[in-house]
Amino acid sequence: MENTFQIIQQVAFAAVFLTANYIMIKRFLFIRRNILLGKPEDRSGNFVQRFKTMVMMALGQKQMFDRPLAGIMHFTIYAGFLLINVEVLEIVLDGLLGTHRLFAPLFGSFYTFLISFFEILAFGVVVSCVIFFSRRNLLKLPRFTKPEMKGWPTLDANLILVWEIVLMCALFNMNGTDLVLQTRAGESAYVAEHYHQTGQFAISGTFVGFFENFSTPTLIALERIAWWIHIVGILIFAIYITYSKHLHIFLAFPNTFFSNLTPHGKMENMPSVTNEVNIMLGIGGAGEEEVSQDDSEVPTFGAKDVTDLTWKNLLDAYSCTECGRCTSVCPANQTGKLLSPRKIMMDTRNRLEEVGKGIDKNGKEFSDDKSLYGDYTTKEELMACTTCNACVEACPININPLEIILQQRRYIAMEESSTPASWNAMFTNIENNFAPWAFPASERFKWAEEIQQNEDKQ
Ligand code: SF4
Numbered sequence: 340m341e342n343t344f345q346i347i348q349q350v351a352f353a354a355v356f357l358t359a360n361y362i363m364i365k366r367f368l369f370i371r372r373n374i375l376l377g378k379p380e381d382r383s384g385n386f387v388q389r390f391k392t393m394v395m396m397a398l399g400q401k402q403m404f405d406r407p408l409a410g411i412m413h414f415t416i417y418a419g420f421l422l423i424n425v426e427v428l429e430i431v432l433d434g435l436l437g438t439h440r441l442f443a444p445l446f447g448s449f450y451t452f453l454i455s456f457f458e459i460l461a462f463g464v465v466v467s468c469v470i471f472f473s474r475r476n477l478l479k480l481p482r483f484t485k486p487e488m489k490g491w492p493t494l495d496a497n498l499i500l501v502w503e504i505v506l507m508c509a510l511f512n513m514n515g516t517d518l519v520l521q522t523r524a525g526e527s528a529y530v531a532e533h534y535h536q537t538g539q540f541a542i543s544g545t546f547v548g549f550f551e552n553f554s555t556p557t558l559i560a561l562e563r564i565a566w567w568i569h570i571v572g573i574l575i576f577a578i579y580i581t582y583s584k585h586l587h588i589f590l591a592f593p594n595t596f597f598s599n600l601t602p603h604g605k606m607e608n609m610p611s612v613t614n615e616v617n618i619m620l621g622i623g624g625a626g627e628e629e630v631s632q633d634d635s636e637v638p639t640f641g642a643k644d645v646t647d648l649t650w651k652n653l654l655d656a657y658s659c660t661e662c663g664r665c666t667s668v669c670p671a672n673q674t675g676k677l678l679s680p681r682k683i684m685m686d687t688r689n690r691l692e693e694v695g696k697g698i699d700k701n702g703k704e705f706s707d708d709k710s711l712y713g714d715y716t717t718k719e720e721l722m723a724c725t726t727c728n729a730c731v732e733a734c735p736i737n738i739n740p741l742e743i744i745l746q747q748r749r750y751i752a753m754e755e756s757s758t759p760a761s762w763n764a765m766f767t768n769i770e771n772n773f774a775p776w777a778f779p780a781s782e783r784f785k786w787a788e789e790i791q792q793n794e795d796k797q
């Protein structure tokens with residue numbers, strides 16, 4: 340009977356595990372394909388510097404500690420997530436092999452230390468999640484209540500926090516009941532065989548008194564239910580995050596690795612425009628930048644849709660944590676303008692998901708007469724950007740919302756020719772006078788001459 344129970348559990352676990360992995364791999368391939376819909380951009384080379392940036396930003400969470408309290412809590416959740424994978428590995432192997440606490444006899448007393456350490460981290464995760472939940476829902480921090488956070492984004496953030504608390508509570512329940520069952524080895528062969536002596540664990544050891552009066556079958560049921568909730572919950576979590584902002588848990592690594600290593604303020608020129616200007620100035624050729632020699636290729640200036648952006652812009656969009664640090668430092672947003680760099684990233688990801696689903700359904704030539712600019716972002720938002728770079732500096736995972744804003748603005752200026760009249764006057768001045776002012780270059784030092792004349796008169 341107990342053997343049959345064990346086999347049913349093993350088969351059920353294998354089915355759940357394989358299904359979850361199938362969904363995750365499918366989703367991973369979908370996201371990868373979507374990112375590669377972007378235009379090519381060379382982010383190779385400088386491996387050591389890239390690796391260092393990734394370790395500092397993604398693994399070391401360097402920027403998070405600019406706000407120490409939030410940084411420590413975030414780091415606790417993050418470390419808990421990383422280290423608890425050792426425990427998840429044991430649970431998965433137990434599920435597939437029909438064993439129980441496979442690592443306990445192998446590691447001996449180190450196992451007790453390891454699980455205790457995980458439990459302390461898990462306790463930290465619960466405390467941090469409760470504080471994060473309160474900050475969002477009770478204190479209502481301004482950056483979490485901006486218009487773009489209404490509806491799904493807030494629900495998504497809350498769901499994850501609650502889910503993490505549930506997972507950690509299941510872990511404590513699983514370990515607490517296990518500890519009591521370890522003292523009942525004499526009651527059945529199943530208990531003796533499954534519930535190895537492990538020594539007391541740091542947090543669940545304090546629940547032993549609570550479970551002590553429960554009957555052995557009840558304890559086994561509670562331990563098994565908690566085990567299933569914990570592992571199925573983790574698998575659901577792993578699938579769910581591929582649909583949510585929590586994808587940054589994985590994508591923060593490639594995203595920081597492929598960061599732009601040039602100074603943040605450096606704007607990339609448009610090769611086709613550089614070429615035209617070089618020809619006008621008689622310099623000739625494509626200059627430093629390569630331009631396609633294929634006459635049939637009509638260059639598009641700027642970006643109207645996500646496919647006009649680079650693959651790195653699209654990776655940025657999928658990596659965004661929606662933390663709002665960029666929006667909270669954005670001078671345009673602070674002065675009541677419509678622009679929020681976080682919303683630009685969310686819009687880009689939402690549109691990219693829409694395009695990806697469309698391609699899956701209708702093939703590569705899919706078109707829905709919609710676009711990022713116009714259907715998601717508006718001219719008013721894009722024109723409000725001062726290009727100050729504050730959002731780029733503030734992002735904890737080196738996302739660059741400004742590049743996406745600039746590319747759309749280039750589209751507005753060069754494809755739509757619909758920049759405001761005051762901007763057009765400035766463009767004309769730059770073209771004619773090499774400066775934004777309406778004075779010829781030859782008169783640029785007139786003010787100095789006038790000062791000199793006044794001084795001579797004195
Ligand atoms: S670069 Fe633009 S979007 Fe970014 S902070 Fe400055 S004004 Fe805001």
Ligand code: SF4
Binds near residue numbers: 659660661663665738
């Ligand atoms: S772009 Fe960066 S700072 Fe802005 S919301 Fe996304 S992760 Fe946060």
